[in-house]
Amino acid sequence: MQAEAALAKQRLFEEVISPHLDDAYSLARWLTGNATDAEDVVQDACLRAFKGLDGFAGGNSRAWLLTVVRNAAHTWISKNRPKTVIIADDLEDAERRMPDHEVRTATPESELIANVEAKRLEDAVSRLPLLFKEVIVMREINGASYREISEVLQAPIGTVMSRLARGRALLIRSLAETPA
Amino acid sequence: MTTQDHDDLRLLMQAALDGELDAAGQLEIEKKIAQDPTLAAEWNQLTALRTAIRRALPRGRAPQELRTRLAAEAANEAPRSLRLPPRPSWFALAASVVVSVGLTGALVPQFIADRTPSISETLVFDHMRSLLAARPVDIASTDRHAVKPWFDARLAFSPPVVDLAERGYVLVGGRVDVIDGAPAPALVYQLRNHLISLTALPARLAPSISATSLRGFSLMRWTEQDLVYCAVSDVPNEDLDSFAREFRAKAFGRGQ
Numbered sequence: 487m488q489a490e491a492a493l494a495k496q497r498l499f500e501e502v503i504s505p506h507l508d509d510a511y512s513l514a515r516w517l518t519g520n521a522t523d524a525e526d527v528v529q530d531a532c533l534r535a536f537k538g539l540d541g542f543a544g545g546n547s548r549a550w551l552l553t554v555v556r557n558a559a560h561t562w563i564s565k566n567r568p569k570t571v572i573i574a575d576d577l578e579d580a581e582r583r584m585p586d587h588e589v590r591t592a593t594p595e596s597e598l599i600a601n602v603e604a605k606r607l608e609d610a611v612s613r614l615p616l617l618f619k620e621v622i623v624m625r626e627i628n629g630a631s632y633r634e635i636s637e638v639l640q641a642p643i644g645t646v647m648s649r650l651a652r653g654r655a656l657l658i659r660s661l662a663e664t665p666a
Numbered sequence: 667m668t669t670q671d672h673d674d675l676r677l678l679m680q681a682a683l684d685g686e687l688d689a690a691g692q693l694e695i696e697k698k699i700a701q702d703p704t705l706a707a708e709w710n711q712l713t714a715l716r717t718a719i720r721r722a723l724p725r726g727r728a729p730q731e732l733r734t735r736l737a738a739e740a741a742n743e744a745p746r747s748l749r750l751p752p753r754p755s756w757f758a759l760a761a762s763v764v765v766s767v768g769l770t771g772a773l774v775p776q777f778i779a780d781r782t783p784s785i786s787e788t789l790v791f792d793h794m795r796s797l798l799a800a801r802p803v804d805i806a807s808t809d810r811h812a813v814k815p816w817f818d819a820r821l822a823f824s825p826p827v828v829d830l831a832e833r834g835y836v837l838v839g840g841r842v843d844v845i846d847g848a849p850a851p852a853l854v855y856q857l858r859n860h861l862i863s864l865t866a867l868p869a870r871l872a873p874s875i876s877a878t879s880l881r882g883f884s885l886m887r888w889t890e891q892d893l894v895y896c897a898v899s900d901v902p903n904e905d906l907d908s909f910a911r912e913f914r915a916k917a918f919g920r921g922q
């Protein structure tokens with residue numbers, strides 16, 4: 487039995503975790519905001535999985551790994567950056583107060599956006615509210631599909647789309663502002 | 667146009683940008699964008715943002731040390747405490763280098779890009795993994811009358827199991843793979859020193875599976891009744907073709 491558990495652990499690493507480790511780390515890196523904490527978060531999530539918690543039950547292995555890493559990152563954030571956590575109610579409230587068309591008051595030239603300095607873009611993504619930031623990172627940096635993101639968030643695809651729309655609108659607006 | 671319409675179109679523009687629309691939807695939204703300067707301006711901003719992110723924010727790589735540490739943890743049979751090793755942990759690192767040498771051998775599946783492996787890749791990886799395992803089958807038997815009921819007891823469907831020993835393909839047994847999230851029966855035959863895995867899947871998956879060659883293994887497939895059959899092996903393609911011919915002839919009376 488013990489040998490079987492050991493084999494299961496090894497297969498979990500080789501077939502499910504290792505192929506998507508770069509994605510998992512990138513997501514954790516953006517959500518925690520730094521490399522050291524990102525390593526801790528990914529390691530926590532994987533050790534839990536090795537212990538048989540949050541087990542992989544087949545299906546999309548990348549979506550599974552992103553899910554456990556995102557959960558670990560949220561736990562880390564609520565412990566270490568409690569002020570940045572936006573609970574769902576607040577978010578909906580924020581969405582009501584800030585409809586899409588109002589976000590769109592600034593209309594920077596697309597050339598300005600395309601050529602924005604890497605540092606500025608990185609800052610803009612970092613400053614996004616968590617729930618927008620994570621969909622932007624999963625979509626744009628991990629290259630995840632709507633289906634994968636919706637699986638990770640346990641939310642309908644419509645929610646994925648509206649958060650992406652909002653996140654992108656916020657990014658565009660922040661790039662339009664004069665750099666501080 | 668009302669604000670509500672506009673917000674709906676904005677959502678559709680996201681889906682168009684992300685390649686999530688079907689061809690008709692894509693055409694429709696492109697038409698709308700072309701007709702509406704406001705939408706067109708926003709579309710240009712969105713594509714510019716996409717360009718900027720692709721250029722400036724590449725996906726990071728997991729530090730090698732993290733990868734090595736996890737590999738060591740995965741290879742460690744005894745349950746260990748969940749405490750993180752102090753960082754940097756040169757001792758753990760030194761110990762895990764040995765392990766990772768073993769793990770990064772040619773047979774460990776490393777997927778090529780940042781995407782989910784296709785069904786074809788999964789089939790090949792399952793075959794590769796079976797070669798690494800202590801034995802390549804879950805039920806070892808050269809007797810087709812033992813293998814078929816074993817599948818029937820476990821799975822909703824199973825392939826015909828045929829005896830091809832006189833043609834050189836000796837039945838080794840059967841195993842259950844997990845493909846596309848569902849268990850799938852695989853027969854294992856041996857030709858000389860090589861194993862051939864023959865996995866049966868629901869025919870609806872046929873369009874997602876293509877004949878392929880990956881890491882020295884070939885995959886060929888055919889559809890028969892409501893199942894698609896996928897044969898994976900490192901034997902030369904001619905041998906894999908003749909295996910398929912022999913199997914179909916014996917199981918379905920085809921091809922000869």
